[in-house]
Structures are given as structure tokens and as C-alpha cells.
């Protein structure tokens with residue numbers, strides 16, 4: 001008898017020709033799946049084996065043509081992205097609502113899929129989101145090129161466009177020249193789990209949902225703010241500041257780095273940043289961000305801890321999830337009051353920075369993704385460490401019941417409810433004056 005969960009997806013446009021052109025002059029001819037639409041993007045590769053749904057909805061992949069080095073992608077289909085109401089509701093099951101990458105390239109797309117949570121195939125999902133895919137190409141050859149020459153601008157030409165000549169050099173679209181963060185960041189502040197016992201402001205550069213879940217699941221009340229929000233105007237309401245991941249070149253976000261520079265001077269509460277957030281912290285601290293040759297994208301990146309802090313022990317190697325093109329430059333000496341926290345065990349790039357113990361600050365930035373989704377959970381307790389610091393900070397500072405933003409905490413019934421960890425809800429809040 002046929003497996004009830006084994007569904008075959010139709011391949012309506014398998015016959016459409018498709019070509020990936022690279023600005024460096026090479027072209028790869030294959031077949032299209034997903035949306036029959038030609039696009040431009042920056043061609044990058046990921047070594048992740050699973051979690052294509054999480055990678056493709058990660059806002060940091062915005063504008064990128066994502067080449068999977070794993071030969072077969074799509075085997076377990078795509079789940080519904082509607083968050084169940086009884087869970088930690090940050091609005092989605094995956095990392096954001098839309099598919100964020102510009103296109104995907106897969107050696108052998110799985111037309112048949114099987115998973116108890118799957119509702120559609122990878123191809124149908126891509127078609128529904130107007131995202132094209134290319135299959136039946138040698139992704140090993142593409143990856144070898146990208147490793148040698150670096151991340152390269154590309155054009156995925158589908159259908160009749162596939163027979164046209166490759167674009168001229170000046171026709172390629174370069175996403176690093178745009179402020180992609182502004183496109184994916186929330187436009188208005190909103191709250192999650194307002195009854196949480198510790199108040200965290202999140203600057204949203206394109207936050208993955210699992211970052212928000214990781215804070216909310218640990219009992220935090222989270223206020224998500226636009227990336228360039230004037231946090232300094234409202235900072236006294238919060239016990240900690242978090243800076244999220246985000247797409248594109250961090251140089252596009254100097255506005256946030258300048259504002260953070262002031263925060264670092266005038267505010268001593270805990271600050272934690274991931275990926276783009278880490279780069280912004282570094283830039284505010286006086287470090288330089290540079291573009292790597294091909295970046296690090298995958299779920300198997302080893303990082304060596306150079307310092308101990310919370311759950312992290314110096315001398316240990318942690319396996320991490322990563323998706324970045326830029327990194328902070330290792331410089332000697334580091335700016336005063338700062339030290340390297342992690343270093344990549346493959347390429348020695350800076351994977352984390354922290355404020356020194358004598359600096360009077362508690363600031364951590366990591367280039368990798370402790371929240372995983374997908375990837376290993378080796379460093380997930382960094383969220384617990386951060387919130388423990390914020391809770392300690394809160395005990396130090398008398399609680400201000402007159403602050404309407406914190407009123408929920410003053411209500412014992414709501415406080416108890418927050419401890420049952422079931423009250424994460426998106427609620428719009430008024431923008432601060």
C-alpha cells in the first residue's frame with residue numbers, strides 16, 4: 001500500500017529552460033522550478049544539509065541567489081507557516097512570512113516529498129511566493145567557482161529569457177548598494193509577551209523569528225523596534241538591548257552604529273547582538289567591518305571560544321549556524337574595553353567580541369547564530385546568559401511602577417501568567433515620542 005504521507009508534487013514547468021549567468025562570465029544551463037520569473041541577485045552557497053525552509057525565510061538571505069551544496073533539496077516538503085496559537089506565537093513557524101532569498105539553485109530538486117507536517121512541495125512553495133529555482137545543474141562546479149572568485153553577482157534567466165545572451169556587466173544588480181535592512185525591518189514597534197518579567201528592546205535589522213522565540217521562551221517581554229529607532233530616547237524603560245541579524249552590507253546601517261555609540265557611552269545595561277547586530281556593535285566600538293571572499297553560510301561552522309562568559313567556556317569549540325558575507329577585522333590591539341570572544345576554527349575570522357570585565361559594560365556580539373533554526377544548538381544558552389544578566393540588572397535598579405510600559409509586570413496575575421510561558425502575542429505599541 002502506498003505511504004499515506006508520501007506525496008508527489010507536479011512539476012508544471014520542468015520543461016522551461018533556465019540559465020544561471022555569473023557576472024564573471026560563466027553560465028550554467030538547467031531546468032526551472034518554482035516561479036517562471038527571471039531575477040538578478042548575489043550568488044552565494046550554503047553547506048547546510050537540512051532546514052532549507054528556515055534558510056530561505058531568513059531575512060539575511062534577501063537579494064541572494066542561494067546555491068545549496070547538498071545535492072538533493074526538497075525531500076521533506078514545506079510545512080504550513082501559520083503559527084499554532086498554543087505555542088510561542090511570534091506569528092510564523094519558519095523564520096519570516098515570505099521566502100526572502102531571490103532564488104534557489106539545487107542540483108536535484110525533490111519533486112516528491114514526505115513529511116507529516118508538509119503541506120506542499122518546495123517547487124509549489126517557490127511558485128506561490130514568486131521565487132524562481134534552478135535545478136539539473138552541477139552545484140559542485142558553481143560552488144568551486146564561488147569559493148575561488150568569491151560571491152558573484154548573478155542573473156537567473158527563465159523560459160524565453162534563457163535563450164538571450166548574458167547581461168552586460170553594468171546590468172547586474174548589486175544588493176550591497178541598497179539598504180536591504182530598511183526593506184525587511186519592522187516599520188512600527190510592536191511587543192511580544194508583554195507580561196514577561198524582564199524588558200528587552202530588539203533593534204530589528206531583519207530578525208529571524210527564532211531569535212524572538214528564544215527571548216520570549218525564556219520569559220522576556222520583547223519590544224521589536226525599527227533598525228534605526230532612537231533607542232536612546234526610551235532606553236530607561238528596558239533592562240537590556242538586543243541587536244538582530246539582517247541582510248546586506250553593515251555599512252548601510254551606520255545610522256544605527258552612531259546611535260549605539262552613544263548608548264555604549266551613556267548606558268551600562270546588558271547588550272547582545274547577533275550577526276548584523278554583532279557587526280553594528282563592533283562598528284560602534286571602533287572596529288572595522290570588511291567583505292569576506294565568499295562568507296560563511298551553513299550549519300557546521302566551528303568557532304573557538306577565546307574567553308569564558310556565562311555558559312561559554314574558553315578553549316572549547318562550538319559548532320554553529322552561520323549566514324554572513326561580512327565580518328569584523330581582527331586588529332591588534334582591540335579598542336580599549338573590548339576583546340575577541342570567538343574565532344572561526346576554519347578561517348580565523350572574528351566570530352565574537354565582548355566588553356572586557358574591567359570596562360564596566362556587559363556587551364556581547366557573535367557572528368554566528370546561537371538560535372540555530374536551522375543548525376546546532378551548541379550556543380543556545382547564550383540567550384539564557386543574556387537574560388540572566390538583564391534580570392540581575394533589574395534587581396539592581398528599583399522597578400518603576402509608574403512606567404506604563406512596565407505596568408504589566410506590576411500585576412502579580414500577569415506576572416504569574418508570564419511564568420507559564422504561554423503569552424507571547426504580537427501587540428502593536430505606540431511609537432515613542
Ligand SMILES: NC(=O)CC[C@H](N)C(=O)O
Pocket residue numbers: 060244245246247248249250274275276277323324325326327
Ligand atoms: N545574518 C546576518 O545578520 C548577516 C549580516 C550581514 N548581512 C552579512 O552578510 O555579513
